[in-house]
Amino acid sequence: MFIELGHFALTLAFAISLVQAVVPLIGAHKGWSGWMAMAEPASIAQFMLTAFSFAALTYAFVTSDFSVSLVVNNSHTLKPMLYKISGVWGNHEGSMLLWVLILTLFGAMAAWFGGGLPPSLRARVLAVQSAISAAFFAFILFTSNPFERMAAIPFDGSDLNPLLQDPGLAFHPPFLYLGYVGLSICFSFAVAALIEGRVDAAWGRWVRPWTLAAWICLTIGIALGSWWAYYELGWGGFWFWDPVENASFMPWLISAALLHSAIVVEKRESLKSWTILLAIVAFGFSLIGAFITRSGIITSVHAFASDPERGMFLLLILGVFMGGALMLFAARASVMEAKGVFGTVSRETALVFNNILLAVAAFVVFVGTIWPLVAEMAFGRKLSVGAPFFNMAFTPFMVALAILLPLGALLPWKRARLGRAGGALVPALALALALGALAWAMQTGRTALGPVGVALGTWLIAGAAVDLWLRAGRAGIVDRLRRIARLPRADWGKAVAHSGLGITMIGIAGVTAWQVEDIRVAQIGERFEVGGYGVTLDKVERVQGPNYVSTTATMGVWRGDRRVSTLHPEKRIYPVAGMPTTEAALDSGLRRDVYLVIGDPQEGGGWAVRSYIKPFANWIWAGAIIMALGGGLSLSDRRVRVAAGARQDRGAAPMPAE
Amino acid sequence: MLKRLTLILSLVLAAPALAVEPSEVLDDPGLEARARELSKGLRCLVCRNESIDDSNASLAKDLRMLVRERISAGDSDQDVLDYVVGRYGEFVLLKPPATGSNLVLYVAGPAMLGLGMIVAAFYIRGRRGRETPGAAGLSPEEETRLKEIMGE
Numbered sequence: 186m187f188i189e190l191g192h193f194a195l196t197l198a199f200a201i202s203l204v205q206a207v208v209p210l211i212g213a214h215k216g217w218s219g220w221m222a223m224a225e226p227a228s229i230a231q232f233m234l235t236a237f238s239f240a241a242l243t244y245a246f247v248t249s250d251f252s253v254s255l256v257v258n259n260s261h262t263l264k265p266m267l268y269k270i271s272g273v274w275g276n277h278e279g280s281m282l283l284w285v286l287i288l289t290l291f292g293a294m295a296a297w298f299g300g301g302l303p304p305s306l307r308a309r310v311l312a313v314q315s316a317i318s319a320a321f322f323a324f325i326l327f328t329s330n331p332f333e334r335m336a337a338i339p340f341d342g343s344d345l346n347p348l349l350q351d352p353g354l355a356f357h358p359p360f361l362y363l364g365y366v367g368l369s370i371c372f373s374f375a376v377a378a379l380i381e382g383r384v385d386a387a388w389g390r391w392v393r394p395w396t397l398a399a400w401i402c403l404t405i406g407i408a409l410g411s412w413w414a415y416y417e418l419g420w421g422g423f424w425f426w427d428p429v430e431n432a433s434f435m436p437w438l439i440s441a442a443l444l445h446s447a448i449v450v451e452k453r454e455s456l457k458s459w460t461i462l463l464a465i466v467a468f469g470f471s472l473i474g475a476f477i478t479r480s481g482i483i484t485s486v487h488a489f490a491s492d493p494e495r496g497m498f499l500l501l502i503l504g505v506f507m508g509g510a511l512m513l514f515a516a517r518a519s520v521m522e523a524k525g526v527f528g529t530v531s532r533e534t535a536l537v538f539n540n541i542l543l544a545v546a547a548f549v550v551f552v553g554t555i556w557p558l559v560a561e562m563a564f565g566r567k568l569s570v571g572a573p574f575f576n577m578a579f580t581p582f583m584v585a586l587a588i589l590l591p592l593g594a595l596l597p598w599k600r601a602r603l604g605r606a607g608g609a610l611v612p613a614l615a616l617a618l619a620l621g622a623l624a625w626a627m628q629t630g631r632t633a634l635g636p637v638g639v640a641l642g643t644w645l646i647a648g649a650a651v652d653l654w655l656r657a658g659r660a661g662i663v664d665r666l667r668r669i670a671r672l673p674r675a676d677w678g679k680a681v682a683h684s685g686l687g688i689t690m691i692g693i694a695g696v697t698a699w700q701v702e703d704i705r706v707a708q709i710g711e712r713f714e715v716g717g718y719g720v721t722l723d724k725v726e727r728v729q730g731p732n733y734v735s736t737t738a739t740m741g742v743w744r745g746d747r748r749v750s751t752l753h754p755e756k757r758i759y760p761v762a763g764m765p766t767t768e769a770a771l772d773s774g775l776r777r778d779v780y781l782v783i784g785d786p787q788e789g790g791g792w793a794v795r796s797y798i799k800p801f802a803n804w805i806w807a808g809a810i811i812m813a814l815g816g817g818l819s820l821s822d823r824r825v826r827v828a829a830g831a832r833q834d835r836g837a838a839p840m841p842a843e
Numbered sequence: 844m845l846k847r848l849t850l851i852l853s854l855v856l857a858a859p860a861l862a863v864e865p866s867e868v869l870d871d872p873g874l875e876a877r878a879r880e881l882s883k884g885l886r887c888l889v890c891r892n893e894s895i896d897d898s899n900a901s902l903a904k905d906l907r908m909l910v911r912e913r914i915s916a917g918d919s920d921q922d923v924l925d926y927v928v929g930r931y932g933e934f935v936l937l938k939p940p941a942t943g944s945n946l947v948l949y950v951a952g953p954a955m956l957g958l959g960m961i962v963a964a965f966y967i968r969g970r971r972g973r974e975t976p977g978a979a980g981l982s983p984e985e986e987t988r989l990k991e992i993m994g995e
Contacts, residue, residue, distance in 0.1 A: 420862055420897055427892050455970065526970050534967055541959040549952040556939075556948045564944040569886045571894065571937030578952050706865045784864065793865050 188253055191241025192332040195282075198234035198289065199322035201227050205315035209308035210380075221308035225296045228311050231318060232286075232293035239273075239286045242331055246273050251342055254333045255279060261344040261761050263732040271355035272345045277479060277495075278331035280358060284475075285325060287359075287366040288318045291395075295370055302391065309377035310370075317369050320502045328495050347733065347759035347766050353413035361406030361433055365471040367399025368440055372468035375461045376510050379517045384457045389450030392464065394820055396447055400440040401816040407433050408809035419767030421780050421797055423696070423805055426575040431554045432474030438547035439467040442540045449536050453525035453598060456533075458518045459540070465510045470547070472503045477554070528600035535593025539586065546582035553578065587641040587690060590683060591648020595655065609655055613647035628699065638694015645687025649680040675822040682815025685808045692804030701798040708791040712743070716798035718779060719743030723751075725783070725792060733757045735768075738783040738792065742772050754783040778802040862899050869911055878911050881923055885910070886935050894937055906935075 205227040212220025274283040292314040443463040449456040480496030527533040595606040621640025657668035701716030721741040736756040752770035772779040784793030869875040882896035887903035895903040
């Protein structure tokens, strides 16, 4: 019963979205306020209906309603409750439903918080947003119906992929989708502004909080996914340059660029057409991501044939929205003449470089991701593009970005003198070089990667500190510290986010350059040494879990004669899904992780064991969380809140000087 | 009953959980390090973009063994890669060779960067040029008009 209601609600939301995509646009064109005003209640109704539909599907999963084929294929009565719920989005149909839920949520939020927007702009934004949701409602209803019933109801389900039964992955997709889909509202703002023919400082202010929110969610989502891969896949890799990962990384890079260029629009009324283009392209990459992950076209060209309908549909959505928006852009870009002028050395120039580096880095990832497809279709070459290529092609951009960042962040708007900003950064540079040299001296005969990463990371963190210090102005130390504490949250957000990037860089360089690995057959009771730690295999037992059987080892980690910790790496078999998983055990620390994996029993007795010491591994995700935190601080700044909320007069758009 | 079933299943399904297994490791640490480095650049043919060093598929294991066999037989790194590519095609290389059409892949990034820099340079110059609109000089008409005003 609920299921049919859910299906019906979704159909109803589709109908509303079709109307909402057209009526407010006409209203805005003709200046009919009644027609424009319908966008608001319609957005909210769309969201409510989709939420109900999502709740109905969740209810089916929670109660293990095996008359629904999606539940049968992705759930099981023995599965813990958390994974029954996360199973809702652990599959294609359900995740698309989550996608439209978030799409309509952002529409509704734009309606709720958009009170200060000029009515015509708001009507257009909501109409464009609704056009996107209409396309995805159609996609779900016509190709991926989550509410399909079974003809014969089975006794039990076939379980969720065991790799997905993990807290890290349970929350990874919702965050990622909040990010992907959050970019849709930036897209809607961009297209609405193009239709309106006006982009000014106020527009930059309205778009920035949405971009920031989407970027924060993307950052958290990517960090969760990478963290999950780190401990779940069993060898402690954290990034694989898999097409699906790249699909989430490209929007992240572009939205980071958009975030920065929107500041230029807001403060200086320059880079307008570029910012509009980025807003369009950012969502374009989200759509490409959806296409890559769902059609299977990139991982295997032949998988495309297995589901041509869905792939074609997504390609159609991508083509219509990107093609339409870019054509509109080409026609209207000339209207957006820049106002602000600036010198060659200025914050504006620095942000232009930031944008070039981020956008070209995203482009490199894009080309690498689709190259196997292009090479096969155009040149008949079957080839792979993997981690070694991306590491080589992508890293230089990040290095350049890190070198320029602290300097650019210090430059004032309009016109700056390099010497002044450079002089202030001398202590940061000295500290970075000193720590880099220290790292170089401490390691023996390894790559330069570790020291360089440490130096760059320190440079970013110390540079952010210098930025805060300068911002407080000249005063005694106590006064200055007090002023630093009282700086606007946007300033703090900037410093925190930039140092988060530095922390992540140290983590990546540290774990890549200084990891120690040991692979061996260990006997019960035996002790062996790995990178300064002793490891003992105490015992191995068979344990029955709720929906799996596990081979659980008890292992000790020693520092000299002191037992640092006791770890339980596991090997699990999920009989229903018929899949083994490795559960590595970690002793996490600030300086290093000890990472243990238990393998198979060996013929001559003993067990295969893999042990790693991974220096600074946690810094990767800590840095990402700090970046997201910095974004959150920025988002909570009063100036941004005011901009997103009420009391904005389009014509005046008063701006603080800084 | 269920317990027994799961036990049987667990034995049947006991796939190797490790990528590189202890039995594969070469005795000479120098050769082993070379083998690991090479393995990182070779694709597991049945996996999704995973290197054979990371993968626990049995096909990846075969390929790892093959790499170690060749290394033990005295092949240079390039010999090993040539041998593997000869058997499986360039599909196994995770970093495609920079030859022929693949040059596009390698040049795309730097070319885009150069293009971006040029466009940015013009843009920044343009913004600077308009910095002092008055100083750009008056048009001839304005000049004569000014003279008129001043002269009269």
